[in-house]
Amino acid sequence: MSDTVTRLAETKAAIARAARDFERDPASVTLIAVSKTMPAEAILPALEAGQRVFGENYVQEAKAKWPGLKERFPDAQLHMIGPLQSNKAREAVELFDAIHSLDRESLAKELAREIAGSGRTPRLFVQVNTGDEPQKGGVSPSQIDAFLLRCRDGHGLAIDGLMCIPPAADPPSPHFALLAKIAARHGLKGLSMGMSADYEAAIQLGATHVRVGSAIFGARG
């Protein structure tokens, strides 16, 4: 077995264990295997082992790698988890089954237009900058209520959930708890939170989607 297949199995087992520890159904947590920067040959073993949900950060990279892989595994699902430029909204709607980085009005507008024009309906997560870090994408917690209303009433977008990336220097759990609280306030079911280092804590606090890269594919170069 390749290292990736071993690590994938270990990650799935750890997710199921964490879910049970916190009295959740393991099936309520979707593992997004983050394959950014990994070549198609490195992704193939995970597909062959049955993994079907993958995360990518860059539209161009995903466009280069995934059409070939999808030919062989048509039921693979792709989630866009990286920052998305508004001028890539069309390609993103064509390529991805979910977008986790909706974080501004201009992007909401472009996505609404492309969704209406294409008939495709990727699931949408609004990214929240829970640590209010200036260099990071995401809507500030102080603006999130208004932004969600604008998405719904201004652009007619159905929002599935929220996503966050806690500041690297902070303990992640307060950020996960804040995200869960905002989601509950808005009746949103999806919580995209938790990466290789902290997905168990995220599951404890209600994550429905964990985004795990290096723990499965190894360190990125």
Ligand SMILES: *Cc1c(COP(=O)(O)O)cnc(C)c1O
């Ligand atoms: C790269 C990335 C991940 C995966 O990070 P790992 O630490 O390798 O698990 C998760 N979420 C986002 C938004 C990322 O950019």
